Amino acid sequence: xxxxxxxxxxxxxxxxxxxxxxxxxxxxxxxxxxxxxxxxxxxxxxxxxxxxxxxxxxxxxxxxxxxxxxxxxxxxxxxxxxxxxxxxxxxxxxxxxxxxxxxxxxxxxxxxxxxxxxxxxxxxxxxxxxxxxxxxxxxxxxxxxxxxxxxxxxxxxxxxxxxxxxxxxxxxxxxxxxxxxxxxxxxxxxxxxxxxxxxxxxxxxxxxxxxxxxxxxxxxxxxxxxxxxxxxxxxxxxxxxxxxxxxxxxxxxxxxxxxxxxxxxxxxxxxxxxxxxxxxxxxxxxxxxxxxxxxxxxxxxxxxxxxxxxxxxxxxxxxxxxxxxxxxxxxxxxxxxxxxxxxxxxxxxxxxxxxx
Amino acid sequence: xxxxxxxxxxxxxxxxxxxxxxxxxxxxxxxxxxxxxxxxxxxxxxxxxxxxxxxxxxxxxxxxxxxxxxxxxxxxxxxxxxxxxxxxxxxxxxxxxxxxxxxxxxxxxxxxxxxxxxxxxxxxxxxxxxxxxxxxxxxxxxxxxxxxxxxxxxxxxxxxxxxxxxxxxxxxxxxxxxxxxxxxxxxxxxxxxxxxxxxxxxxxxxxxxxxxxxxxxxxxxxxxxxxxxxxxxxxxxxxxxxxxxxxxxxxxxxxxxxxxxxxxxxxxxxxxxxxxxxxxxxxxxxxxxxxxx
Ligand SMILES: Nc1ncnc2c1ncn2[C@@H]1O[C@H](COP(=O)(O)OP(=O)(O)O)[C@@H](O)[C@H]1O
Ligand SMILES: [Mg+2]
Numbered sequence: 001x002x003x004x005x006x007x008x009x010x011x012x013x014x015x016x017x018x019x020x021x022x023x024x025x026x027x028x029x030x031x032x033x034x035x036x037x038x039x040x041x042x043x044x045x046x047x048x049x050x051x052x053x054x055x056x057x058x059x060x061x062x063x064x065x066x067x068x069x070x071x072x073x074x075x076x077x078x079x080x081x082x083x084x085x086x087x088x089x090x091x092x093x094x095x096x097x098x099x100x101x102x103x104x105x106x107x108x109x110x111x112x113x114x115x116x117x118x119x120x121x122x123x124x125x126x127x128x129x130x131x132x133x134x135x136x137x138x139x140x141x142x143x144x145x146x147x148x149x150x151x152x153x154x155x156x157x158x159x160x161x162x163x164x165x166x167x168x169x170x171x172x173x174x175x176x177x178x179x180x181x182x183x184x185x186x187x188x189x190x191x192x193x194x195x196x197x198x199x200x201x202x203x204x205x206x207x208x209x210x211x212x213x214x215x216x217x218x219x220x221x222x223x224x225x226x227x228x229x230x231x232x233x234x235x236x237x238x239x240x241x242x243x244x245x246x247x248x249x250x251x252x253x254x255x256x257x258x259x260x261x262x263x264x265x266x267x268x269x270x271x272x273x274x275x276x277x278x279x280x281x282x283x284x285x286x287x288x289x290x291x292x293x294x295x296x297x298x299x300x301x302x303x304x305x306x307x308x309x310x311x312x313x314x315x316x317x318x319x320x321x322x323x324x325x326x327x328x329x330x331x332x333x334x335x336x337x338x339x340x341x342x343x344x345x346x347x348x349x350x351x352x353x354x355x356x
Numbered sequence: 357x358x359x360x361x362x363x364x365x366x367x368x369x370x371x372x373x374x375x376x377x378x379x380x381x382x383x384x385x386x387x388x389x390x391x392x393x394x395x396x397x398x399x400x401x402x403x404x405x406x407x408x409x410x411x412x413x414x415x416x417x418x419x420x421x422x423x424x425x426x427x428x429x430x431x432x433x434x435x436x437x438x439x440x441x442x443x444x445x446x447x448x449x450x451x452x453x454x455x456x457x458x459x460x461x462x463x464x465x466x467x468x469x470x471x472x473x474x475x476x477x478x479x480x481x482x483x484x485x486x487x488x489x490x491x492x493x494x495x496x497x498x499x500x501x502x503x504x505x506x507x508x509x510x511x512x513x514x515x516x517x518x519x520x521x522x523x524x525x526x527x528x529x530x531x532x533x534x535x536x537x538x539x540x541x542x543x544x545x546x547x548x549x550x551x552x553x554x555x556x557x558x559x560x561x562x563x564x565x566x567x568x569x570x571x572x573x574x575x576x577x578x579x580x581x582x583x584x585x586x587x588x589x590x591x592x593x594x595x596x597x598x599x600x601x602x603x604x605x606x607x608x609x610x611x612x613x614x615x616x617x618x619x620x621x622x623x624x625x626x627x628x629x630x631x632x633x634x635x636x637x638x639x640x641x642x643x644x645x646x647x648x649x
Binding site: 086102 | 543547550551560561
């Protein structure tokens with residue numbers, strides 16, 4: 001158990017820079033989820049923490065100890081890989097015991113810990129099998145077991161659930177969270193799945209093109225996204241982003257789609273006419289209200305308890321709304337209201353959030 | 357992608373198989389059958405007549421101290437060649453696997469020896485190790501090592517082992533490199549995170565995962581050392597000095613071609629044939645049973 005500190009980590013492969021200065025302080029026992037689209041540098045960051053890659057610049061400290069130049073073996077960490085990376089020629093028990101054996105743990109203690117860990121993960125009956133005789137979910141558990149058994153300072157997970165089917169994924173997600181909380185080991189968890197990110201993390205690092213777009217708790221990321229990228233990435237269906245300009249001395253926004261919306265939380269800086277991007281979550285759209293936009297529906301998805309509507313505004317912008325209950329059929333133009341109290345205001349140029 | 361071609365009728369497939377079958381028949385089955393037949397006969401001193409003697413030739417061969425000497429030479433020779441060729445190839449493959457950029461270069465360089473004819477490779481080694489004209493041979497003598505493989509039996513053995521192993525390294529290298537590259541990188545990374553240093557990683561993860569390849573190559577190398585090294589030995593030492601480098605296959609040649617003792621020579625070659633068949637059977641058994649990772 002330990003803290004983890006990353007300071008100004010950059011990484012370039014030849015001429016391409018993959019990480020542009022990542023800072024992160026992880027508290028003891030905290031679970032941090034690094035989430036972002038494929039190719040944004042999540043794995044690279046994790047591998048730098050593991051010592052499998054060296055950062056181009058910057059420092060990694062685990063438990064206050066500088067480890068930037070240390071081999072993976074000297075960092076006292078464990079990692080669960082996306083493809084599990086079990087040793088194919090070893091049995092499940094040998095797979096789990098490998099790290100302990102290398103550390104010179106006495107035989108009887110290894111046996112005890114293998115049995116204990118296997119019990120914890122429910123893989124006791126599999127101990128004598130080889131990895132190729134296991135199902136995907138079982139391999140996943142063995143990979144977890146191999147990580148847990150060493151009682152490392154830090155757990156690293158690189159998309160550990162992405163090779164599982166949907167049902168198993170949900171189940172393992174819960175299990176990983178329970179285990180992590182029970183063992184209290186500081187963890188970094190990489191995923192591209194926002195549901196995994198929201199449910200697993202104490203805090204999220206939303207990465208975008210090699211930068212940390214936002215580091216905050218899941219609720220904070222959802223309710224106060226730091227920029228338009230985060231706003232569009234977290235939440236499903238994705239947040240509506242509409243063009244507008246600052247109006248009435250900074251107290252309102254004139255939407256390109258028509259209505260004028262008054263900010264309920266106070267004025268924004270910058271003169272009237274400043275280009276803005278206004279975010280509204282689909283689930284915050286209303287059937288009735290003051291600021292009405294007319295949506296030409298092109299798709300209605302009834303989900304039973306709610307209905308997702310997709311359509312186009314007079315400004316040519318697309319709009320999605322999630323409304324409770326059943327909603328009439330396609331083809332019709334439908335009036336919907338944008339609630340002023342649920343607006344997210346971003347600068348149109350930089351995409352950064354503008355607070356009152 | 358299963359692209360099975362289905363022929364209508366039997367004539368065309370038969371016709372297509374014919375050339376291969378004919379070649380096998382003429383150059384393999386026929387001589388092998390002749391050897392078996394010959395091994396049961398004994399010729400008179402002038403080669404004018406022959407009599408059927410049953411297994412007498414085999415009994416004679418197995419009891420012959422010269423044959424046993426050649427068998428011992430072969431054991432030393434073949435195991436040395438196999439170990440040296442496998443060891444060097446594995447070392448080079450590991451280096452090449454590490455230096456990802458240089459791979460193409462490495463690969464090309466290391467495949468060359470395989471394309472060189474045995475006699476030519478022998479001459480190459482001769483130019484290196486000949487006591488009076490060879491580069492290394494002269495250097496050794498200048499440095500005070502009494503090097504003359506034409507007089508010293510152990511040195512002669514060393515030379516034919518090196519020359520024979522050298523030719524086989526390329527072949528082994530290709531297989532080892534392919535084997536190494538089929539090991540998922542993440543497995544090695546997992547081992548590194550588990551605390552294994554490079555050497556430990558090699559012996560506990562890489563080497564076990566290569567073992568099917570290694571076993572396959574071991575059999576191939578033994579067969580090579582037994583049968584395909586005639587040219588190297590003939591060009592370098594002619595089995596000498598004395599009989600220090602006379603292997604079984606070389607003795608087959610000496611007894612059959614030089615001494616014209618066809619019955620004995622045929623019996624010896626049949627024994628070799630039985631040996632290689634046995635090796636092949638073991639190989640297939642093992643490969644079948646063996647898991648493929
Ligand atoms: N060893 C490498 N050499 C060159 N480019 C790499 C290497 N590893 C990763 N990259 C590049 O870095 C970027 C980020 O990769 P990665 O960290 O694996 O992304 P993610 O895990 O977020 O999908 C990608 O564009 C990838 O092509
Ligand atoms: Mg990745």
